[in-house]
Amino acid sequence: MAYQEQVTAQRRETIPPHVPADRVVELDYFSPPGVTEDPHLAWKSLHDGPDIIYTPYYGGHWIMTRADDMFAVMQDYETFSNWEFTVPPRGPDSPVLMPNQLDPPRHGPIRSVVLRPMSPKAVAPIEPVIRKIMADRIASIVPKGGCEFVSEFGGNIPPELFFEHARIPKDKLPEMKRYADTVARSDSHEERVAARIGGANYMMAILEERRQVEDLDDDVFSVIIQAEREGRITKEESTSIALNVFFGGLETVSSALAFIVLFLARNPEHRRQLIEDGSLTQDATEEFLRRFGILNLARIATRPTTFKGVRIEQGEQVLLPLHLAGLDERKFPNPLEVDFQRKRAGHFNFGTGPHRCLGSNLARPEIRIFIEEWLRQIPDFSVDPDDKPVGASGVAMTMTRVPLVWPSR
Ligand code: HEM
Numbered sequence: 373m374a375y376q377e378q379v380t381a382q383r384r385e386t387i388p389p390h391v392p393a394d395r396v397v398e399l400d401y402f403s404p405p406g407v408t409e410d411p412h413l414a415w416k417s418l419h420d421g422p423d424i425i426y427t428p429y430y431g432g433h434w435i436m437t438r439a440d441d442m443f444a445v446m447q448d449y450e451t452f453s454n455w456e457f458t459v460p461p462r463g464p465d466s467p468v469l470m471p472n473q474l475d476p477p478r479h480g481p482i483r484s485v486v487l488r489p490m491s492p493k494a495v496a497p498i499e500p501v502i503r504k505i506m507a508d509r510i511a512s513i514v515p516k517g518g519c520e521f522v523s524e525f526g527g528n529i530p531p532e533l534f535f536e537h538a539r540i541p542k543d544k545l546p547e548m549k550r551y552a553d554t555v556a557r558s559d560s561h562e563e564r565v566a567a568r569i570g571g572a573n574y575m576m577a578i579l580e581e582r583r584q585v586e587d588l589d590d591d592v593f594s595v596i597i598q599a600e601r602e603g604r605i606t607k608e609e610s611t612s613i614a615l616n617v618f619f620g621g622l623e624t625v626s627s628a629l630a631f632i633v634l635f636l637a638r639n640p641e642h643r644r645q646l647i648e649d650g651s652l653t654q655d656a657t658e659e660f661l662r663r664f665g666i667l668n669l670a671r672i673a674t675r676p677t678t679f680k681g682v683r684i685e686q687g688e689q690v691l692l693p694l695h696l697a698g699l700d701e702r703k704f705p706n707p708l709e710v711d712f713q714r715k716r717a718g719h720f721n722f723g724t725g726p727h728r729c730l731g732s733n734l735a736r737p738e739i740r741i742f743i744e745e746w747l748r749q750i751p752d753f754s755v756d757p758d759d760k761p762v763g764a765s766g767v768a769m770t771m772t773r774v775p776l777v778w779p780s781r
Pocket residue numbers: 446454457470471472473483534616617618620621622624625628666667669694720721722723724726727728729730731732734735
């Protein structure tokens with residue numbers, strides 16, 4: 373039996389005695405009711421219930437539903453560890469991802485290795501490259517008069533842009549894309565673990581090539597090898613960091629692009645605003661990130677604790693649906709509305725605390741440039757009336773299908 377099926381099969385028959393009966397909700401977070409129609413709305417109904425709930429799925433775990441509580445948990449790494457940051461736990465065969473799985477004080481020195489190449493200053497020079505790749509890929513689909521966005525565009529762009537950023541030769545791209553695709557889209561846990569392992573091996577080969585370079589550059593992989601040469605990290609840690617940086621930006625960015633393009637396909641008035649006032653795209657990017665949050669992160673309790681009146685035992689997992697934080701009306705009035713003029717109240721789609729996303733400086737321009745280039749070349753488009761979009765939930769909220777049409781030229 374596959375690992376995930378085993379864990380699913382471990383759905384608890386008996387609820388632990390410390391869990392109050394009024395907190396128990398039957399929710400498999402991979403398939404909340406209504407997820408295929410609209411993943412975000414499928415979750416939103418949890419705001420009608422208690423702030424902290426417990427589901428018996430995946431061996432049983434807690435779910436925080438409110439922004440302030442998620443924020444507090446992400447700051448308190450001494451009580452809520454990152455070692456198991458997904459539900460169900462990643463399993464013994466998955467390669468370790470660093471810095472994501474480490475807690476302070478070990479986390480900081482590992483994270484610091486890649487801070488510089490992920491900074492806004494390091495990313496700024498590749499913006500024209502991002503723009504050219506986006507523009508070329510969009511131009512190649514324009515004559516078709518339509519596309520299935522996820523398979524024909526959104527899923528392919530993030531690995532390509534990462535390869536540019538990390539200066540990895542393009543001939544390695546197809547194989548890495550295959551692994552990335554499986555990690556992002558396969559519904560088999562076994563296949564996903566195999567792809568992570570395949571990706572790790574391939575990454576090791578790329579790192580090995582970089583080790584042979586005498587005068588290292590300042591891109592992310594070269595910086596990792598430089599830290600290894602200086603004895604700051606081991607070879608195994610190099611692989612874990614490279615994997616984390618590579619896989620961290622794949623499904624997240626392609627999901628964000630899919631939610632945004634679907635929204636724009638359905639909302640001509642928002643398209644018009646962005647086309648008429650180009651200065652809006654920066655605010656639009658932040659508003660889209662708030663409205664269409666992506667990750668269902670998790671933490672594991674290192675010790676028993678009491679949180680808002682419920683007892684969380686050591687070893688229990690807490691799910692943090694960050695997308696639900698962006699839809700919390702206690703923080704954002706009319707949270708379902710997309711308003712580019714909204715007063716910013718600080719979404720944390722990129723997380724908070726020590727693990728704040730290392731790739732946000734790359735993700736933000738990718739999203740902004742995508743909006744600009746797509747609307748420049750395809751200003752008028754809609755959902756294919758003969759087909760329908762399909763949403764999904766899981767570690768990342770995503771659209772698995774976004775069929776679009778536009779007037780042929
Ligand atoms: C819309 C796109 C993205 C979203 C929504 C996103 C979200 C997040 C979040 C919420 C975290 C915190 C994880 C935690 O607290 O456990 C995180 C961490 C991280 N992200 Fe992203 N991310 C995105 C894009 C990227 C990109 C493009 C990259 C790399 C190229 C990347 C690399 C990482 C890494 C390496 C970490 C771990 C940081 C640490 O543990 O110190 N992410 N991301």
